[in-house]
Amino acid sequence: MVVQEFTVDLNKPLVFQVGHLEERYQEWVHQPIVSKEGPRFFGNDVLEFLTRTKWWAVPTIWLPVVCCLLVKSILMGHTVQDxxxxxxxxxxxxxxxxYTLHRFLFHIETKTYWWNTxxxxxxxxHHKHPMDSLRLVFPPTATAILCFPFWNLVAFFATPSTTPALFGGGLLGYVMYDCTHYYLHHGQPSKDPAKHLKRYHLNHHFRIQDKGFGITSSLWDAVFGTLPPSMTSGKKN
Known part of the structure; x- marks a missing residue:
């Protein structure tokens, strides 16, 4: 008896389908579909809503938090310059x-149902539907949850008065990252460095997906040897 291979039905909610691809998932997910409209993830409307985020929600929600954190360190005795x-x-x-999350977590290879899911x-x-504008930035609810362990990590190494400023800087870096990421997909930069970053990132999506993990810069790709081949040879992408 011949067992028919599972195929994903793009007209149905995808999340609980993709796991069935098992070892074929990696090949499938790295064959991008370029469409302005993203797929449906869940049959449940509430869960579906939570997966969709407008890009402007990120700075709107998190920049005030950044400001409060920086002011807190000032009120605790540090100068503005510090x-x-x-x-x-x-x-x-x-x-x-x-860089670390993108390279080692986001690009981990999976082949079982729940890990694929x-x-x-x-x-x-994001790699399957790279132009899905509502799933380019991280949902605020997930970000808020992740803030707790990251705050505790910073607090472990820093003093009570420096923790807010250090964490606020990291959070500002995240906001810059998410907004930059959205712009690289949907903006039309005409000058460097934005034009270069757009080429660099789209190269990661459509040409060499195991290189070029930096979004806001190629610094750590250069440090850890994951620059795309054309860049290591000194050529433009």
């Missing part, structure tokens, strides 16, 4: 987190 330096350091650390929700959906 807080600015701590915030810049937080942004710098975020760029490393951005989790990966699709986390990042696979």
């Amino acid at each position: 807080v600015a330096m701590m915030a810049l350091f937080g942004i710098f650390i975020w760029t490393l987190i951005e 989790a990966h699709y929700l986390l990042h696979g959906c």
